[in-house]
Each structure stands twice: as C-alpha cells, then as structure tokens.
Amino acid sequence: MLIAGEKRTTIWPDAEGKGVLILDQTRLPHRIETVLLRDLDDAARAIKDMLVRGAPLIGVTAAYGVALAMRADASDAGLAKARETLRQTRPTAVNLAWALEQIGQFLSQMPEELRREAAFTFAKHLAEKDIACNSAIGDNGLAIFRDLARKREGKPLRILTHCNAGWLATVDWGTATAPIYKAQQAGIPLHVFVDETRPRNQGAFLTAFELGQQGVSHDLIVDNAGGHLMQHGEVDVCIVGADRIAANGDACNKIGTYLKALAAKDCGVPFYVAAPVSTFDFALEKGSLIPIEERVQDEVTHMSGEAASGDIVTVRVAPKTTSARNPGFDVTPARLVSGIITEKGVFAANTDALKALG
Numbered sequence: 001m002l003i004a005g006e007k008r009t010t011i012w013p014d015a016e017g018k019g020v021l022i023l024d025q026t027r028l029p030h031r032i033e034t035v036l037l038r039d040l041d042d043a044a045r046a047i048k049d050m051l052v053r054g055a056p057l058i059g060v061t062a063a064y065g066v067a068l069a070m071r072a073d074a075s076d077a078g079l080a081k082a083r084e085t086l087r088q089t090r091p092t093a094v095n096l097a098w099a100l101e102q103i104g105q106f107l108s109q110m111p112e113e114l115r116r117e118a119a120f121t122f123a124k125h126l127a128e129k130d131i132a133c134n135s136a137i138g139d140n141g142l143a144i145f146r147d148l149a150r151k152r153e154g155k156p157l158r159i160l161t162h163c164n165a166g167w168l169a170t171v172d173w174g175t176a177t178a179p180i181y182k183a184q185q186a187g188i189p190l191h192v193f194v195d196e197t198r199p200r201n202q203g204a205f206l207t208a209f210e211l212g213q214q215g216v217s218h219d220l221i222v223d224n225a226g227g228h229l230m231q232h233g234e235v236d237v238c239i240v241g242a243d244r245i246a247a248n249g250d251a252c253n254k255i256g257t258y259l260k261a262l263a264a265k266d267c268g269v270p271f272y273v274a275a276p277v278s279t280f281d282f283a284l285e286k287g288s289l290i291p292i293e294e295r296v297q298d299e300v301t302h303m304s305g306e307a308a309s310g311d312i313v314t315v316r317v318a319p320k321t322t323s324a325r326n327p328g329f330d331v332t333p334a335r336l337v338s339g340i341i342t343e344k345g346v347f348a349a350n351t352d353a354l355k356a357l358g
C-alpha cells in the first residue's frame with residue numbers, strides 16, 4: 001500500500017487468491033483506492049482506461065492479466081487470446097508487447113496444468129525485476145545528479161520532469177523519479193518542477209502526489225512554463241521517462257516531451273531520458289516508426305478534479321461544437337537527448353554502445 005516512507009507498490013496479488021490488486025490511478029490524488037482485477041477483461045480494462053499506466057507498469061499488469069486468464073483457460077488458444085486481448089489495449093509502450101512475449105514464451109513451453117501457478121510466479125518475477133531495474137536506474141542517474149549538484153554549491157539542484165515516470169508508472173522507484181529519490185536519500189538538496197502534463201494531468205495528479213508523499217520539494221507548473229524557466233536559468237537538468245525508444249535513441253514519451261527537449265537544447269540544459277532496456281525497441285531503426293496512440297477527444301475538451309463537496313467531477317472546458325485532437329505521445333529525436341539512463345548504465349543516444357544493448 002502506498003504510505004510515505006513505507007513500501008510503495010502499484011500492483012500486488014490479492015492475499016486471498018481472488019486476483020490482483022491495483023492502485024486506481026484515475027482516482028489519485030484525491031482518493032487512494034484499490035481495485036481487484038479478477039480476470040483477463042478486468043486487466044485489459046485497467047490498462048485501456050488507465051487505472052494503471054506507465055510503460056513498465058503496463059507490462060507487469062499485462063503479465064498478471066495473462067496469469068488471470070490462465071485461471072479460466074490455460075490452453076494454447078486461451079494463452080493466444082489473452083496475449084491478443086492485452087496487446088490491443090494500448091499501442092505505444094513497448095513494455096506491453098515485451099512482457100506479453102516474455103510470459104508467452106515462458107508458458108508455451110510447459111503443459112497446460114502447470115501454467116496457472118507458473119504464470120503468477122512469472123508475473124511476480126517481472127514485478128520484482130522492475131523494482132531492481134528502476135533502483136539501478138536511480139543509482140546511475142544519481143551519479144549524474146551528483147556532478148550537476150556540485151555546480152550548485154549547496155543550493156538545490158533544480159530538476160524539470162514531464163508527465164509521471166514515477167513509482168506510480170512502475171512497480172516501485174519509477175524511472176525518471178528514481179534518481180530523484182536516490183538523490184533525496186543521499187542528502188542532495190533538490191527542487192523539482194513538475195509539468196502538469198495535459199490532458200490527463202499525470203504530473204499534477206500523480207507526480208506531485210508522489211513527491212508530496214516522499215517530502216520532495218517541488219512546484220507544479222503549466223506545461224508551457226518550462227521553456228520560460230529554462231530561458232531564465234531556473235532549471236539545471238530535465239529528466240523524463242519513455243514509452244518506447246528506437247534503436248537510434250529517438251525516445252517516445254508523453255505528448256509535450258519533445259517541446260521540452262527543444263527548449264532544453266536551446267537553453268543548454270541537459271536533457272536525460274530514464275528507461276529500462278525493456279523500453280527499447282531495437283527492431284525499429286528510428287522514432288518516426290513508433291505507433292502514437294490517439295486517445296478520445298473528451299480528455300482534451302473536459303477536465304476532472306475534486307469539487308468543494310469532495311466529489312470528483314468532470315467538466316467541459318471547450319465549446320460543445322469544438323472537436324479535439326489527442327495524440328498521447330511524441331518522439332524526441334536522439335540529437336536532443338543528452339543521455340539515456342538505463343539499469344545497465346548511461347548511454348549517449350545514437351551510438352554503437354546503445355545499439356549493443358539490443
């Protein structure tokens with residue numbers, strides 16, 4: 001359960017064996033609520049409707065979704081159906097396809113009668129691996145933050161991040177936030193500028209919530225303020241997550257990331273992408289080939305929040321006659337990326353060393 005300072009987690013098997021519990025991220029920050037996923041359809045819906053989100057967490061949830069499916073039908077056909085149902089939920093984060101391939105290969109090699117228990121064991125393994133992986137990303141990113149902090153001569157290191165690549169986007173630690181939490185633990189003074197990240201407000205709702213829970217100094221900013229702060233020397237480093245990274249280091253992340261990278265380049269601010277190797281898609285030579293999820297218009301024409309009554313409400317903010325475009329992600333070219341922080345180390349984009357990870 002997520003209590004500041006105690007074990008953080010976003011997904012865990014129900015102790016009574018009824019299914020898998022998740023933190024319902026559509027209710028944060030106003031409500032801390034869990035949802036029990038009982039079957040494949042529950043898991044698919046949780047990913048598609050973003051009760052769980054974030055590339056690594058989507059992958060782990062999909063693995064648990066396969067495990068839930070095996071309880072109903074552990075046949076080859078049942079396994080194929082589970083993989084296809086979950087694959088169709090969201091197209092951009094490659095961790096989804098990666099996790100389904102991993103658990104699919106693992107289960108297809110064993111007799112049906114063993115798959116039910118083995119699937120849950122494998123999903124738990126992926127979850128534990130995610131935690132270790134993100135902790136290593138944190139350690140590798142901490143080295144960068146230490147170097148940058150030295151120039152601050154005791155004043156806070158000022159970090160800008162976009163969307164939520166925090167522990168809420170993973171099983172724990174996060175990717176972009178892992179170096180932040182490690183730096184906090186190491187006693188490095190820091191302050192984080194949190195992009196609100198329209199339209200789903202993952203920054204305002206999730207990253208701000210996380211940092212508040214952990215006691216990390218931060219300011220929420222509108223998405224369009226980041227360039228101004230960088231122009232005025234108020235940002236020392238940008239760090240973001242990723243949903244899919246092409247073989248050349250082009251990084252696909254939440255919509256608006258590309259604009260931050262452009263501003264960072266123009267202002268001489270280091271711009272880092274933090275992601276596990278499982279977020280790389282080495283089959284794609286460049287980022288323009290990454291499928292970009294187009295989500296529903298209502299996410300743009302409406303906003304949700306907590307009313308004075310304490311109810312969570314959604315209101316229309318655009319005229320009824322106004323349509324909307326809602327691409328969920330954009331691609332930051334490798335030339336704008338200072339480095340990619342992985343569990344295996346920090347790599348310059350578009351290099352042979354990076355490609356050798358594949």
Ligand SMILES: CSC[C@H]1O[C@H](OP(=O)(O)O)[C@H](O)[C@@H]1O
Nearest residue numbers: 053054055163165169241253254
């Ligand atoms: C650690 S991956 C986080 C990544 O996923 C988010 O997308 P979404 O909230 O739509 O799942 C966003 O792109 C984050 O950077």
